[in-house]
Amino acid sequence: MSTGFFGDIGRIQFEGPNSTNPFAYRFYDPDEKVLGKRLEDHLRFAVCYWHSFIWPGTDPFGGQTFERPWFADTMEAAKLKANVAFELFSLLGVPYYCFHDADVRPEGATLTESIIRLHDIADTLEAKMHDTGIKLLWGTANLFSNRRYMAGAATNPDPEIFAYAAATVKACMDVTQRLGGENYVLWGGREGYETLLNTDMAQELDQLGRFLNLIVDYKHRSGFKGTILIEPKPQEPTKHQYDFDAATVYGFLKRYGLDKEVKLNLEQGHAILAGHSFEHELATAAALGIFGSIDMNRNDYQSGWDTDQFPNNPTEVALAYYEILKAGGFTTGGTNFDAKLRRQSLDPEDLVLAHVGAIDVCARGLKAAAKMVEDKALSSLVGARYAGWRGEEAQAILAGKRTLEEIAAHVTAWAVEPQPRSGKQEYLENIISRYV
Incomplete structure (x- = not known):
C-alpha cells in the first residue's frame, strides 16, 4: 500500500540518452550487457537509510529544514519510515539498501529495549524485502551519535562503553545476518582523538584491534557469511581518526592479524578529506587485497568537510569504476549512495531526482570505464611502460x-x-x- 509521500511519481524507467524526462534514466538500463554482465550486476546500487530518511537538514549553523511525517521517536513512526523507504527503493528499481541500527528503530531506555525494538522493526523490513525482492547490502551500528560515545566506542577510555558498543554490534550483526545482509560495515565515527594531551594512542589502538578481532571471531562462530568492512575516514568529527585512509587501515589490519579477514568500504568524500583522489584509494585497496565496497558521494572542493553530495562528475566516476573493474569488480560489495539532499531541497520529488541523476552518472561512468578496459586504452600503454x-x-x-x-x-x-x-x-x- 502506498503512503502517498511521493505523490504520483511512477517507477523510473530507462528511456535512453535523448530523453528529456527528469523522472527517467538516460544511461542506466539494468539489463544492458557490459563486459558480459548486466549493468545492474556490475553496479549493485544501494540507497542509504540514514541521509535519505533520517537527516533533518541541519548544518553547523542551522537547524532542521526538512519536515517528514516519520520524524518521531516511536515504533509507529519507524514503521511508516520503512514503508516510505521501500517505496523509494522500488521507484528507483535498485536491488539493495543499507542502514544503521539507529536509523530503523528509536533508541530504547536500555540496550535491551533497543535490541527488542531492532528485532521488531526487522519483522517489517523482512516483510518488505520479501514483497519487493530488495536485498540488504550491509548493516552497521551507530556508535557515534549518542553522548556515551563522545570519547569513542571501541577506543573509549571507559571499558564499560567498549562493552556496550560490543553488545550493540553483536545485536546489529544478528539482524544483518537475519535479513541476509551481504556485508557488515564498521564506521568508526569517533574512533580517534581530539587532543593528545589526554590520549594514550597505543592503548586505544590495542582496544580497537581487540574490538575488531571480537567481531571477526563472532562472525565465524555465528555463521555469518558476509564480508566485514571498515570505512576509512581521516577526520571530522575528531581531529584525527585511526582509520585515516586505505593504507593506514591496511597497516592496522596487518598489525592485529586481520588483513585476511576484513576489507574496505571506501568513500569518495573521505578520500578527498584525506588528501587523495577516490581512484587512489581504490587502487591502493586493490593492490593490498582489501577492496570491498564503495559509498559513491562527493565533497564540495571549496569546503573542508564532508558535504555528502550526490555524484555528478562522469569523469571522476569513470576513473573510480575503472579501478574497480581492474580489481575484478564487486563481489559482496556494491555502490551505496551515502549522500544527502541540500538542506534547501525540501520536496519529496527532490529525493527521487537526486538518486535518478546519481544512478545515471554512475552508469555512464561505468560504461566508459568498461570500454577503456575492453579497448585496453590505458593498460596497453601502462604495460609498455613497465x-x-x-x-x-x-x-x-x-x-x-x-x-x-x-x-x-x-x-x-x-x-x-x-x-x-x-x-x-x-x-x-x-x-x-x-x-x-
Whole structure:
C-alpha cells in the first residue's frame, strides 16, 4: 500500500540518452550487457537509510529544514519510515539498501529495549524485502551519535562503553545476518582523538584491534557469511581518526592479524578529506587485497568537510569504476549512495531526482570505464611502460636472486647510460576524455 509521500511519481524507467524526462534514466538500463554482465550486476546500487530518511537538514549553523511525517521517536513512526523507504527503493528499481541500527528503530531506555525494538522493526523490513525482492547490502551500528560515545566506542577510555558498543554490534550483526545482509560495515565515527594531551594512542589502538578481532571471531562462530568492512575516514568529527585512509587501515589490519579477514568500504568524500583522489584509494585497496565496497558521494572542493553530495562528475566516476573493474569488480560489495539532499531541497520529488541523476552518472561512468578496459586504452600503454621488468635480469632482481653487489657489478659493465622516457600523462588524460 502506498503512503502517498511521493505523490504520483511512477517507477523510473530507462528511456535512453535523448530523453528529456527528469523522472527517467538516460544511461542506466539494468539489463544492458557490459563486459558480459548486466549493468545492474556490475553496479549493485544501494540507497542509504540514514541521509535519505533520517537527516533533518541541519548544518553547523542551522537547524532542521526538512519536515517528514516519520520524524518521531516511536515504533509507529519507524514503521511508516520503512514503508516510505521501500517505496523509494522500488521507484528507483535498485536491488539493495543499507542502514544503521539507529536509523530503523528509536533508541530504547536500555540496550535491551533497543535490541527488542531492532528485532521488531526487522519483522517489517523482512516483510518488505520479501514483497519487493530488495536485498540488504550491509548493516552497521551507530556508535557515534549518542553522548556515551563522545570519547569513542571501541577506543573509549571507559571499558564499560567498549562493552556496550560490543553488545550493540553483536545485536546489529544478528539482524544483518537475519535479513541476509551481504556485508557488515564498521564506521568508526569517533574512533580517534581530539587532543593528545589526554590520549594514550597505543592503548586505544590495542582496544580497537581487540574490538575488531571480537567481531571477526563472532562472525565465524555465528555463521555469518558476509564480508566485514571498515570505512576509512581521516577526520571530522575528531581531529584525527585511526582509520585515516586505505593504507593506514591496511597497516592496522596487518598489525592485529586481520588483513585476511576484513576489507574496505571506501568513500569518495573521505578520500578527498584525506588528501587523495577516490581512484587512489581504490587502487591502493586493490593492490593490498582489501577492496570491498564503495559509498559513491562527493565533497564540495571549496569546503573542508564532508558535504555528502550526490555524484555528478562522469569523469571522476569513470576513473573510480575503472579501478574497480581492474580489481575484478564487486563481489559482496556494491555502490551505496551515502549522500544527502541540500538542506534547501525540501520536496519529496527532490529525493527521487537526486538518486535518478546519481544512478545515471554512475552508469555512464561505468560504461566508459568498461570500454577503456575492453579497448585496453590505458593498460596497453601502462604495460609498455613497465615492459623492462619482464626481462630475465629484472625478474631475478624482483625474485631476490641478486645481491646489491651483483646489481652494482652488472650496471657498471654497461656501455650506455639508461635514458628517461616520457610518461605521456597529457596523452593519457586526452584518452580519458574520448571515452567519457
